[in-house]
């Protein structure tokens with residue numbers, strides 16, 4: 001750790017001024033008047049550069065080497081921070097597993113390194129068909145369709161299934177791919193309060209009363225990526241059935257890494273095989289790119305192959321990526337997977353406990369995502385800088401990704417984090433927040 005820290009911070013960032021570096025948000029540059037399409041990009045770039053100069057723009061970092069329990073990240077200003085890594089989505093620490101690397105190499109030798117084409121044409125390889133079947137066994141849903149990314153799966157499933165006259169009832173905090181999919185499909189979007197099944201029930205009743213003729217898709221997540229909490233899936237599925245709707249659950253952050261058998265929230269809530277549609281990503285537990293949509297209906301799978309544009313008009317997952325996911329999935333379903341999930345959960349509990357002992361507010365339930373409330377966006381930017389300088393790498397989430405002045409540190413835990421390392425990380429967070437309060441106070 002000391003050795004890693006020696007490589008941190010070559011030139012100190014500029015002093016804080018309480019100017020643009022601590023004010024505004026990326027939301028300010030989403031639209032803008034005038035005929036010049038580039039104007040808003042230039043305004044955003046100037047604002048981001050000011051933040052970079054003051055060391056408070058912790059985005060677009062470059063990872064050096066593999067994403068282990070410790071790592072090196074280089075900021076946009078060229079300074080390298082090294083230390084404890086809670087910023088990767090490597091939940092079961094499979095990225096350097098010998099069986100996973102060997103599977104990638106074997107696939108490369110067998111298939112080469114190409115992307116095979118769209119699955120609607122000739123982009124299917126044997127490995128992919130096998131992966132679909134194996135994933136279907138874990139989910140207890142026989143019909144699985146792979147997508148090039150998780151984002152494409154979420155967007156594509158909604159855009160493929162929902163017509164302009166249909167309705168989407170969606171959790172207000174659901175992932176961007178789900179909201180974008182809904183927006184691209186229909187103007188009839190009904191946001192429900194986060195996790196509030198009573199609100200879902202009221203919305204479904206109202207929509208059905210007013211429109212008995214069109215479809216309704218209810219959309220939620222197994223484990224929410226900013227709040228680490230979960231809906232009552234049994235109740236949502238029952239409500240969907242009662243009102244002639246379908247339920248789709250995004251399991252990107254829980255499949256493989258939670259539940260005794262790796263079945264995620266669906267398993268924990270005894271809902272494996274009981275939900276209409278499940279979608280997920282391979283970019284977290286499964287050490288690869290890619291995503292999938294699972295259902296019970298072969299017709300839905302084949303319909304999405306030809307009507308979900310990000311699948312139909314994009315090349316399939318490369319054979320190497322497919323082989324990586326298959327190898328990860330085999331580990332997830334083995335006793336080794338169970339042992340890795342136990343290690344992961346011990347680290348999660350240790351981190352949550354240590355943060356709470358430090359007087360910090362930790363959101364949600366035990367999951368690989370541990371969100372720590374930092375509060376005002378300006379304070380959070382400074383705290384994030386102080387943490388990185390002290391050797392803790394974790395992602396800052398600020399408005400508009402979360403509501404204004406409820407910025408948080410999104411710590412992502414992996415099986416290779418030891419409880420002792422989690423304790424050290426919690427101390428760094430608490431110290432950095434204290435220093436940030438002093439520094440942010442000094443600018444007023």
Ligand SMILES: Cc1ncc(COP(=O)(O)O)c(C=O)c1O
Pocket residue numbers: 149150151152154175177221225250252253281282283289290291
């Ligand atoms: C909840 C959720 N769904 C979908 C995605 C998209 O997955 P991918 O990274 O595979 O595109 C993410 C990833 O950030 C996510 O957090």
